[in-house]
Amino acid sequence: MSWQISPELANAIVLDPEGKEHKLGNSWLNHPVVLVFIRHFG
Amino acid sequence: MRSEINPIRQTGAELVIIANGKPHHAESFRKDLKLSTPIFVDPKLGTYKALKLEHGIWKTFKPIVWLHAFRAYMQGFRQRKTTGDPWQQGGTFVILPNGQVPYHYICKHPGDHPDPKDFLAVLNNLAKQTK
Numbered sequence: 454m455s456w457q458i459s460p461e462l463a464n465a466i467v468l469d470p471e472g473k474e475h476k477l478g479n480s481w482l483n484h485p486v487v488l489v490f491i492r493h494f495g
Numbered sequence: 496m497r498s499e500i501n502p503i504r505q506t507g508a509e510l511v512i513i514a515n516g517k518p519h520h521a522e523s524f525r526k527d528l529k530l531s532t533p534i535f536v537d538p539k540l541g542t543y544k545a546l547k548l549e550h551g552i553w554k555t556f557k558p559i560v561w562l563h564a565f566r567a568y569m570q571g572f573r574q575r576k577t578t579g580d581p582w583q584q585g586g587t588f589v590i591l592p593n594g595q596v597p598y599h600y601i602c603k604h605p606g607d608h609p610d611p612k613d614f615l616a617v618l619n620n621l622a623k624q625t626k
Contacts, residue, residue, distance in 0.1 A: 455595045455596060455597045456595070456596050456599075457594050457595055457596065458590055458594040458595075458596055459545060461541075461545045462542055462545040462546065463594065465537070465541055465542045465545065467513060467535035467536065467537050467542065468518045468521075468535060468536050468537075468538070469518065469521070469533075469534070469535055470518050470519070470521040470522035470525055470534060470536075471518065471522075472518040475535060477513075477535070477542060478594075480509070480511045480533065480590075481590045481591065481592055481594075482592060483592060484507055484508055484509060484592065485506070485507065485508040485509075485589060485590065485591050485592065485618060485621060486508060486509050486510070486511045486589070486590050487499075487503050487508060487509070487510045487511070487587065487588070487589055487614055487618070488511050488513065488587070488588045488589075488590055489496060489510065489511070489512050489513070489585070489586075489587050490513045490514075490542070490543060490546070490548060490585040490586045490587070490588075491512060491513070491514045491585050492514075492515075492579075492581075492583055492584060492585045492602075492605060
């Protein structure tokens, strides 16, 4: 069953490898994404 | 997950990775695995909390975790130095441009991962519907 992403998540700020801030919701503005949350780098 | 990048892109979607370390950890991870996909970090875990992903020491040290670790070791995977919160678990979500989530998988413990066939089936169905 499909559900809707929360504004809290869409507006969340994440950092790229250079430390630059990005609004996470921009990732799926133009196409579907498979958003994978990994436990840790290791 | 690296082997799923092309099948995901063939459906018109993109793989986006979030982790909980620091930005420089992400850069090392991307270089080591030669990843061409967007990768971000959320050191404060706000996104993990928003999606109610599992967290806690007893989620990490379940007996089945040792079995998964042994299997991974036998397949050639080696655990490197852990960065970020070691008690945080992961998850996988397919998110559409309208914000709908037609697929999600919440990892219950280390070594608990979704079968890529499941989210690829969802993406392939979506791609057929939009043709």
